[in-house]
Amino acid sequence: FNEKLGVKQQAERYIHQKVADFKAHPIVVEKSTSVYDAIVQLFLEDVGTLYAVDSEGHLAGVVSRKDLLRAAIGNRNLQELPVSVIMTRMPNIITIEPEATLFDAAKKMINYHVDSLPVVKEVDEQENTYLLVGRITKTTITRAYLEIMEEKSD
Ligand code: ADP
Structure with missing residues (x-):
């Protein structure tokens, strides 16, 4: 904990x-x-959520652990079932932009009850097409919190 900075200043950072x-x-x-x-x-990737893209590389869906578990108990042939059938689809995906703050991201994850947000750049607003550039998870937020709280003052 950085004692030279006030708690308020640190929170602001x-x-x-x-x-x-x-x-x-x-x-x-x-x-x-x-x-x-x-x-x-x-x-293999040790993650909780996968993002699905279409043939053009645009964000098409979100596939979470629970989506996969639900599919696994309800279906016989998991090798034949495409994730497009079980994923949460556009336009229902909650996204965040690179220029947004971690505070915005944290609020979205809590308000929409999701563990992660795809970080996207808009290609076409009318057609709802987005390029995927990253992901923000509850772990990201926790890590950032620790890094900032432990940061040395100069
Ligand atoms: P888990 O299923 O592992 O608990 P989540 O809480 O993130 O993970 O997912 C809960 C549900 O919300 C799933 O059906 C998932 O597809 C959906 N979901 C996850 N992230 C998002 C997101 N960013 N936008 C919209 N839906 C999402």
Whole structure:
């Protein structure tokens, strides 16, 4: 804990941090990927959420642990079932932009009850097309919090 900075100053520093500076690499699958392969991917990459993209590379869906569990108990052939059938689809995806603050991201995750947000750049607003540039998770927010609280004052 940095005692030279006031608590208020430190909190202020924290909430002004940009999503762009803390975002992690997004783990992406094609929306035609099978649920089986998505589960394998989830373990290999050690993440809780996968993002699905269409053939043009635009964000098409979000596939969470619970989505995969639900599909696994309700379906026999997970190798034949594409994630596009089970994912949360556009336009229902809650996204965040690189220029937003971590505070904005934290509020969105809590308000919408989700564990992660895809960080996106808008390609076309009318067509709802977005390029995926990263992800923000509750872990990201916690890590940023620690980094800022432990930062040495100059
Ligand atoms: P888990 O399913 O592992 O608890 P989440 O709480 O993030 O993970 O997901 C809960 C539900 O919300 C899932 O159906 C998932 O597809 C959906 N979801 C996750 N992230 C988002 C997001 N950023 N925007 C919209 N829906 C999301």
